[in-house]
Amino acid sequence: MRMQPSTDQRELIEAVAGPVAEILPLERLHKGADGERARLSSLAELGALAIALGEEHGGAGLTATEEALLFEQLGRQLASPSVLASVLAAHIAASQGNADMAGAIATGAEPAALAVPSPNGILLIDAGEAPAHVVLMGPDGPTLHAGDTLGGRKLLDDKLWNTPLEEAALTGTGARGDDSLAIRARLLCAAQLAGIAGTARDMAVDYAKLREQFGKPIGSFQATKHHCANMAIWAMASADQMSFAGVALADGRDDAAFQALSALSMAIRAARTNAGTNIQVHGGIGFSDEADPHMLLKAAHLWETIAGGEEAVHSALLAEESPLGGAWSAKH
């Protein structure tokens, strides 16, 4: 067993980081989230939707570790939740033995949209026109629903989180994947959030080296420097915890659920804290529409919601047992 991904695993994902960034430049989001569907197809062509899908379904047959590292890169570029929806939908279809559907989703031919439960039904995120599938991120894990069971769609907002949010309703109960899929869903959310935290850190550090006040780069002042170092710690702690959880899940370890929840807890706070601090480091430009920082904060909030919220994550975490060192055991 390994604690962290191997060098090979990391190099593989680093190799696709460039193409992912080309498909998903952050600038695209200034024009609103239109065109994300086309980008989903480009990601599918890259194989990004099928990295951990079995080879019999046209996937690359890699593990949850590579998949999580890929989602960190997707998170860095603020990929649409539809990417996660498609990946989870393909996993559910595959675990149900529906190879055709899994393949169609993974190639982008049948796009999926992500939704979370809401008091009035569901909150549908960046769904575009007539998604073929909907993945609902319920408290017990994701469920897969046919797009034609979707009704009552009403746009609520497309500014608040920089993405179209709709109220909608689903009929029927949807299909579940195997037991590990709930863990995988949390892991990939954690990865997406850790990616946001990393981008926020890089953006702040770059700006702190560039922007001058009092005749010096603001990054030379301790006030700014400490912000940046704190961001580095959040980004590193959340990314490490996430990749550690990825290895735990890939190895089928008993503590995978605990590690994924712990990663999610760290990643939620890392993304939110770093996105907020990045705006502070940028000063006024940080929250203007023309600059990038505000998009990270909006994405952090969006993904926290997709992950079920911090409180639910913490309750679930406490219900798990940590194996490390043997000091912690909530079940005693």
Place this chain on the structure above:
Amino acid sequence: MEFGWTEQQQAYRQRIRDFLDKTLPDDWDNIALHGPGSPQQTAYSKEFCPKLHAEGLFVPHWPEKFGGRGGDSWDHFILGEELWQVGEPRGAQYMSVNWIGPVLMRYGSPEQQAKFLPEILGGKVTWCQGFSEPSAGSDLAALRTHAEPVEGGYSVTGAKVWTSYAGLGDYCFLLARTSSDRKGGIVILLVDMDSPGIQVKDIPSVIGRGDIHEVFFDEVFVPADRLLGEIGQAWEIINFGLANERIGIPRYAFSEKMLHRAVERLKKDGRYNDPVIQDRLGRVLALCQAARLLVYKVIDERSKAKEPNAYGNLARWSVVRADQAVNDFMTEFMPDGLLGADPLQTAHHQRAIAAGIASGAAEIQLNLAARRHLNLPGDR
């Protein structure tokens, strides 16, 4: 890094636990409440450490030629986790095995190694760390304690403050300077604490007695053979020692133990399922877990003999943050523990208060991380 403790590591951890069960006296918990530098714990450490060594568990990570077992950094850290969790029965001697010994092995003369290392292994000597001064805290290189070269050695005059474990210390790992050259002028002297001219004053504080002191040096003679390393090498040695010191105490182990106790008490009081408590507890638990993983990465690199890097600074800060988060949680939600209901909580509280200051203000770690890890420009 391989994960999942190996069978050997699990057996090793169990061996430590069995040894502690067998060895610690019935009133150990009362001894441990006084803190590692207290007279009670120091006295007990001199009984305990020789037994620990006889069991092969005192310096398992030291090379065989210096009396260790040639184990790796994991052996060292598993040991530290178990001992720190029960309240550190090694007292101040943890410092000797964590970094004083390793520094002597790397930089000491053969004569110094032959004298000091066996003494450390004997388990009856304690060292104190003569670093900070009234005008040299975070800016350690501003230290002014003067070492005047005299015939046969040095005459040392100056004042140290916050000196850990000086009250009962046998030796001082002393930083002084022979010239005004900021870093190049510093020398390290291995000083007998019973040398004429040394005066030690306890600094009473919320963290208890015996841990921190003022130490005054008034023309204290230190023989030339007590100079560690070469002239001009001190700053390198200090950095090596500090890297071992920063990631030396597995504080998260004690933090997690306290969380465990908190859960037990909260359940007993019917408060465990309170949603606010659940949220805060989960948050703190994740912080402890993250700190542990960051430290493990540092230990992994250390076990592969890689040179210390900025990762240690980031890990150190994470450990401090986790420890303080546990303390904040308990202080906020179970303050009665600090008023007699749980003496161990009080002991943890005292250590957590010092965690962000001991071995250098935690903010210094942020400066180092900004410079070494993020390549941000310096402020001068």
